[in-house]
Amino acid sequence: MTALGLRRVPTQSRREHVVEILREAITSGRLKPGDRLIETDLSKQLGTSRAPIREALRQLEQEGLVASYPYRGSEVLGVSQDEIEQVLVPIRITLERYAFAQAITRLVEEDFEELRELVAEMDSAAHEGATDRLADADIRFHELIVVRSEQRHCLQVWKTIQPRVRAYFRRDAPAHTDPTSVAAQHRQLLEVLQSGDKAAALDAIDRHIHIHLAPKATTDAQ
Numbered sequence: 001m002t003a004l005g006l007r008r009v010p011t012q013s014r015r016e017h018v019v020e021i022l023r024e025a026i027t028s029g030r031l032k033p034g035d036r037l038i039e040t041d042l043s044k045q046l047g048t049s050r051a052p053i054r055e056a057l058r059q060l061e062q063e064g065l066v067a068s069y070p071y072r073g074s075e076v077l078g079v080s081q082d083e084i085e086q087v088l089v090p091i092r093i094t095l096e097r098y099a100f101a102q103a104i105t106r107l108v109e110e111d112f113e114e115l116r117e118l119v120a121e122m123d124s125a126a127h128e129g130a131t132d133r134l135a136d137a138d139i140r141f142h143e144l145i146v147v148r149s150e151q152r153h154c155l156q157v158w159k160t161i162q163p164r165v166r167a168y169f170r171r172d173a174p175a176h177t178d179p180t181s182v183a184a185q186h187r188q189l190l191e192v193l194q195s196g197d198k199a200a201a202l203d204a205i206d207r208h209i210h211i212h213l214a215p216k217a218t219t220d221a222q
Contacts, residue, residue, distance in 0.1 A: 014048050018056035021046065026065050026076055027167045028132055033078030037066060063163035079168040088165055093209050095157055096142065100201045102149035104193055111148055112194060115141060119186050126179035134179060135169035141186050145193075 022042075025031040037057060039050045046053070057074045060066040068074045079088075118141045125133035139162070146158045176182060185208060192204045 014052035015055045015059070018042075018046060018048065018052050019059050022056060022060060023063070023065060023163065026060070027163070027170045029170070031076045033076050035076045037074040037076065039073070060163075064161075065163055065167065079164055079171060083164075084168050088161060088168065089209060091157070091161055092165065093206060095154060095161075096145070096205050096209065097202050099146045099149040099151065099154055099158075100193070100205045101198055102151055102154070103145045104196060104198050104201050106148050106150060107193060111144065112190070114144060115186075115190050115193070118144070119183050119190060122186060123180060123183035126176075126183055129179075131173035131176075131179070132170055134176075134182060135166070135173040138173075138182060138186070139166050139169050141189075 022031070022037070031037075039053045039057070042053045043050045057066055057068065061068050061074070065077055066074050067077050118137045121137040122134055122141075125131070125137060143158065143162065146155055149155075173179070189201075189204055189208060192201045195201075
């Protein structure tokens with residue numbers, strides 16, 4: 001297995017640290033779809049026993065980032081455009097429309113300030129060409145709305161798909177024809193949320209996500 005330059009794992013919360021390290025390596029593209037994840041190799045690289053490695057791989061399998069096969073071990077899963085269009089985007093449209101409808105009456109000034117900071121982070125990342133930062137700020141924007149909807153089951157569904165959504169955000173971020181447009185589009189979403197107009201908010205989030213279903217969809221909105 002190729003050395004990945006991964007940092008060694010602290011002694012506390014070993015499973016959580018292994019999950020974090022491997023998740024970051026997968027979503028950033030350092031670990032590619034099809035790469036094998038060999039417990040003994042990972043154990044040596046991360047300086048931990050095989051038990052937390054095995055537990056971490058199980059969690060990443062539940063998140064849809066890893067697949068395990070009998071007698072073959074585990075390997076990294078990619079996110080196909082077909083999965084994005086046929087699975088993740090339809091789920092996001094239903095989930096986020098509901099979340100926006102519930103959150104719009106619950107958002108307070110502290111929330112709007114955090115959303116403004118995330119838009120500023122997107123803008124800064126876009127100008128610096130920091131595509132991972134751009135994608136991460138993007139997903140944190142959407143996650144904040146889901147959290148502020150205060151709908152437990154909505155949040156549970158989001159947590160289930162979030163690792164795969166984050167993976168395709170990061171995959172697509174370098175392909176934006178104009179990365180600064182990502183911040184501009186989220187600024188528009190923020191303005192609609194601040195207006196308190198539920199119908200406008202639902203229309204805005206619907207159009208914002210639907211771009212992934214268009215023929216030859218670009219990736220200038222997420």
